[in-house]
Amino acid sequence: MIRAAKDDRAFPKPPPLLEQDAFMSIQRNADWLMRDLEEILEGQSLSPGQYIVLRILRTAGPAGMACHEIGERMITRDPDMTRLLDKLEDRDLLGRSRERADRRVIRTRISPGGLKLLRELDEQVRNLHRKQLGHLSEKRLRLLVRLLESVREQVVR
Numbered sequence: 001m002i003r004a005a006k007d008d009r010a011f012p013k014p015p016p017l018l019e020q021d022a023f024m025s026i027q028r029n030a031d032w033l034m035r036d037l038e039e040i041l042e043g044q045s046l047s048p049g050q051y052i053v054l055r056i057l058r059t060a061g062p063a064g065m066a067c068h069e070i071g072e073r074m075i076t077r078d079p080d081m082t083r084l085l086d087k088l089e090d091r092d093l094l095g096r097s098r099e100r101a102d103r104r105v106i107r108t109r110i111s112p113g114g115l116k117l118l119r120e121l122d123e124q125v126r127n128l129h130r131k132q133l134g135h136l137s138e139k140r141l142r143l144l145v146r147l148l149e150s151v152r153e154q155v156v157r
Contacts, residue, residue: 058110
């Protein structure tokens with residue numbers, strides 16, 4: 001049987017760490033921001049990962065990308081990229097084909113249906129981001145972006 005501690009001395013707290021507070025704040029905010037996006041995407045039966053893949057492929061243009069290139073550009077790691085792409089292909093939102101020069105490489109391209117779906121979502125997502133972050137001035141938003149990029153650059157090293 002587990003007994004409750006009689007006082008807080010039984011479970012001393014470590015001293016506060018500003019870096020830990022910053023980390024927790026980033027995590028909380030990322031979760032909060034993502035919930036609203038998930039709500040929009042749910043209406044189109046898309047996961048955030050699927051949405052990001054479509055956005056990545058839109059920027060690739062007609063040349064498309066190899067699976068590993070898509071994975072490198074993802075915001076969050078997805079251990080099963082092939083399955084994620086399969087689901088999008090099953091919905092005719094993208095297409096895949098083998099490279100003639102190197103048969104090991106499978107090139108993925110967004111389909112007209114995928115482009116149409118993104119166009120339908122673009123304004124909703126823009127409005128969401130304005131609602132979430134529009135209270136910050138342009139100067140503060142640019143500072144936020146620079147600070148978060150510097151964190152990412154340090155972690156990637």
